[in-house]
Amino acid sequence: MKPDDLLDAIGNVDDALIATAQECPRRKHLSKLWIPLASVAACVLLFIVLPVVFISLRGAGSEDYAEPPKTGQSPGNVRVQIYYLKDNEIATSEQLLLPSVEEIFAAWLALNGIDEEVRLIRISYADGVTTFTVTEELVTYYDTMDASLLLESLQTTLQHAFPSEYEDCRFAYE
Amino acid sequence: MMDEQIVALYWERAEQAIAETAAKYGRYCHTISYTILSSHEDAEECVNDTYIQAWDCIPPHRPSILSTFLGKITRRISIDRWRKRTARKRGGGELPLVLDELAECISDNDGPEQELDREQLSEVINTFVHSLPIMEQKVFLCRYWYMNSVNTIGKRFDYSESKVKTMLHRTRNKLRTVLSKEGFL
Numbered sequence: 001m002k003p004d005d006l007l008d009a010i011g012n013v014d015d016a017l018i019a020t021a022q023e024c025p026r027r028k029h030l031s032k033l034w035i036p037l038a039s040v041a042a043c044v045l046l047f048i049v050l051p052v053v054f055i056s057l058r059g060a061g062s063e064d065y066a067e068p069p070k071t072g073q074s075p076g077n078v079r080v081q082i083y084y085l086k087d088n089e090i091a092t093s094e095q096l097l098l099p100s101v102e103e104i105f106a107a108w109l110a111l112n113g114i115d116e117e118v119r120l121i122r123i124s125y126a127d128g129v130t131t132f133t134v135t136e137e138l139v140t141y142y143d144t145m146d147a148s149l150l151l152e153s154l155q156t157t158l159q160h161a162f163p164s165e166y167e168d169c170r171f172a173y174e
Numbered sequence: 175m176m177d178e179q180i181v182a183l184y185w186e187r188a189e190q191a192i193a194e195t196a197a198k199y200g201r202y203c204h205t206i207s208y209t210i211l212s213s214h215e216d217a218e219e220c221v222n223d224t225y226i227q228a229w230d231c232i233p234p235h236r237p238s239i240l241s242t243f244l245g246k247i248t249r250r251i252s253i254d255r256w257r258k259r260t261a262r263k264r265g266g267g268e269l270p271l272v273l274d275e276l277a278e279c280i281s282d283n284d285g286p287e288q289e290l291d292r293e294q295l296s297e298v299i300n301t302f303v304h305s306l307p308i309m310e311q312k313v314f315l316c317r318y319w320y321m322n323s324v325n326t327i328g329k330r331f332d333y334s335e336s337k338v339k340t341m342l343h344r345t346r347n348k349l350r351t352v353l354s355k356e357g358f359l
Contacts, residue, residue: 022330
């Protein structure tokens with residue numbers, strides 16, 4: 001067989017596949033402008049709007065700070081939307097209440113259909129880069145999942161949950 | 175004009191069919207041909223030959239996806255013209271590079287030359303492409319059907335060139351495995 005034979009055979013692929021091959025998928029592409037704007041909006045909401053709403057609901061001058069928050073959200077929980085891959089496009093979950101980055105990471109693994117054999121070993125931070133060290137079984141998923149999209153989905157999840165943090169994330173494998 | 179209406183013109187043997195085809199798909203076919211031949215004049219001739227072949231083929235064909243029907247004709251004509259050229263030197267468009275890459279899929283084929291069942295090979299390739307994840311499929315077809323450059327593919331899908339090359343390399347390895355399993359190597 002010669003390369004020309006392969007070339008000719010590829011020429012006979014189904015019309016429907018050829019017709020759509022050059023179409024860009026509808027990614028929920030997060031433009032570089034949208035993320036910082038979303039971060040600013042999240043900060044405004046967190047530090048300005050929510051306290052104002054909270055104070056106005058409780059009444060000016062009230063000193064009864066011993067009551068638990070009326071939202072039902074226990075301290076330490078983070079309200080987070082998980083970004084994950086579905087058919088190699090980024091999809092989003094409903095909002096979840098999760099207590100820690102480790103729990104968020106576990107939820108992210110589950111939504112991506114990644115088995116429990118992939119475990120988070122540690123999270124480290126140096127020189128502006130957050131490294132998620134995981135078991136090397138994650139690499140086997142790169143045959144069917146776009147590795148950079150997968151990382152992007154994790155990074156976006158964490159940036160939304162913790163604005164201005166997790167701007168540069170990496171995977172390491174052990 | 176909708177594809178069904180253009181195809182109907184072919185069936186009615188109305189010469190307007192060619193004009194409508196050229197208006198709607200002339201640029202598309204020209205791009206396919208130019209990517210292979212790197213010559214606007216040669217591409218123009220191939221596109222004109224495409225219209226002639228389409229006129230001869232319809233009827234009896236009634237293509238459901240007219241763009242791809244025409245694109246396949248153009249691609250075949252352009253590749254045949256490229257092969258007939260006396261000098262097959264590097265740098266003449268993407269085709270030499272594409273053939274070098276596809277050669278990797280059969281690089282272990284040191285056995286004696288056997289008569290190739292081309293129809294079966296096409297079926298195997300078609301099944302293989304269908305089995306690929308969507309983005310791998312698109313990148314593979316953009317490279318080996320449309321012969322887009324790695325740079326063009328990267329810009330189209332917002333991938334780095336390195337990522338496109340890695341994806342193609344991985345897909346070629348899978349293809350080699352499939353070809354070996356099916357007894358072509």
